[in-house]
Amino acid sequence: MTPVILVLNAGSSSLKFSLFSAASQDLQLIVRGQAEGLQTSPRFVVKDAAGVVLDEKAWGDGVPLGHGGALEHLVGFLRSRSEGYRLVGVGHRVVHGGLEFSRPAHVSPAVVQALEKYIPLAPLHQPHNLAPIKLLLERMPELPQAACFDTAFHRSMPAVAQAFALPASITERGVVRYGFHGLSYEYIASVLPQIDPPAAAGRTVVLHLGNGASMCALLGGRSVASTMGFTAVDGLPMGTRCGNLDPGVIVYMMDELNMDARAIEKLIYQQSGLLGVSGVSSDMRVLLASAEPGARRAIDLYVYRVGRELGSLAAALGGLDAIVFTAGIGENSAELRERICHDAGWLGLSIDAQVNRGKAQRISAPGSRVGAFVIPTNEELMIARHTRSLLAGAAATA
Numbered sequence: 001m002t003p004v005i006l007v008l009n010a011g012s013s014s015l016k017f018s019l020f021s022a023a024s025q026d027l028q029l030i031v032r033g034q035a036e037g038l039q040t041s042p043r044f045v046v047k048d049a050a051g052v053v054l055d056e057k058a059w060g061d062g063v064p065l066g067h068g069g070a071l072e073h074l075v076g077f078l079r080s081r082s083e084g085y086r087l088v089g090v091g092h093r094v095v096h097g098g099l100e101f102s103r104p105a106h107v108s109p110a111v112v113q114a115l116e117k118y119i120p121l122a123p124l125h126q127p128h129n130l131a132p133i134k135l136l137l138e139r140m141p142e143l144p145q146a147a148c149f150d151t152a153f154h155r156s157m158p159a160v161a162q163a164f165a166l167p168a169s170i171t172e173r174g175v176v177r178y179g180f181h182g183l184s185y186e187y188i189a190s191v192l193p194q195i196d197p198p199a200a201a202g203r204t205v206v207l208h209l210g211n212g213a214s215m216c217a218l219l220g221g222r223s224v225a226s227t228m229g230f231t232a233v234d235g236l237p238m239g240t241r242c243g244n245l246d247p248g249v250i251v252y253m254m255d256e257l258n259m260d261a262r263a264i265e266k267l268i269y270q271q272s273g274l275l276g277v278s279g280v281s282s283d284m285r286v287l288l289a290s291a292e293p294g295a296r297r298a299i300d301l302y303v304y305r306v307g308r309e310l311g312s313l314a315a316a317l318g319g320l321d322a323i324v325f326t327a328g329i330g331e332n333s334a335e336l337r338e339r340i341c342h343d344a345g346w347l348g349l350s351i352d353a354q355v356n357r358g359k360a361q362r363i364s365a366p367g368s369r370v371g372a373f374v375i376p377t378n379e380e381l382m383i384a385r386h387t388r389s390l391l392a393g394a395a396a397t398a
Helices: 064-081 110-114 125-139 152-156 180-196 197-201 246-258 260-268 274-279 284-289 293-317 329-333 334-343 379-397
Strands: 002-011 016-021 027-035 043-048 052-060 085-094 145-149 203-210 212-220 221-226 322-326 371-374
Touching: 002 064, 002 125, 002 274, 002 379, 016 064, 016 334, 027 064, 027 379, 043 064, 043 125, 052 334, 064 085, 064 125, 064 260, 085 125, 085 180, 110 125, 125 203, 125 371, 145 180, 152 180, 152 221, 152 260, 180 197, 180 212, 180 221, 180 322, 180 379, 197 322, 197 371, 212 293, 221 293, 221 379, 274 284, 274 293, 284 334, 322 329, 329 334, 334 371
Parallel strands: 002 085, 085 145, 203 322, 322 371
Antiparallel strands: 002 016, 016 027, 027 043, 043 052, 203 212, 212 221
16 A cells, blocks of 8 residues: 555635655655635545546535544545555644744644644634644544644744844743744755755745745745744735734724724734735735726735835845745746846846746846746645654654
């Protein structure tokens, strides 16, 4: 039977999954898919590595499935496959590991309890990330699980880059800049040496631009600064998150608009960003195709904020050798890449517009002092790698 590693990424109403062969050195992808609409109209779809649909199921409206039902259906699908998979481990994306977890961790009840402390720091992600972990601990306690953290990669940031200018009595409670999307940045750092060794060894800014968006400064492949801070709402404007916000605005909303903490949380996490500014959509594709003035305002603000943060991260690095676009918007929007690079011309960056509209990895123009690349991210593979390493370590010490 083929030993396989299952990678899970649980959201509030979805469960994304990927299955990798642990028998292959490069962790070959076997299938991937997701269960979505878990609380309303559940739908399950799984595809092979080539994108061919292998299985689909819909439960209809008003039939809540939940993470438990989705996991049960997924396990049933895996058991039904004629190839004969043997599940040897499960890797989970967990957004927040705090200061306590600077590397992936074997899951145990004590680890879950420790991770629950970070729910207030990532309220849209952490409780849902932990849901399938708890279910598997309960139903399959013998199955090894690995928690892989979006914050861990950024623990290499110098102390000054993690610090807020707050009293020690507060910072000592863990109120620092954590940074997120670390699994994505770690993957880019792992493949960049094969694509461009000088960029990998030098000063590179990676732009993870998707529905959630952030940027990270890499020095020799290590994180030294990030646009995200204490929570995943900081930094760039995102699909529905506001990004950087003067704390005085929060106080104003409390005093003048009589908003409580939960109302403000909903506003800055779910009603702001591209959606809030445009009044049209949180989807960049929709905004780019829209003639509404609000859509253009949202795009202009997004590009402007990316440019400001790029300058800030270049300053943190003491210069700039390369930039890398990744994630949904970064990988797929030639228009946004062109605008961002045009505004970064002062840094010595120029791109080949024709190449940028194609599928090339390197889009910078010949003679550009700063290299520009488009590299698809693969957080799932990064999680599978970490899970296999933890399993190997456990076997070596057994």
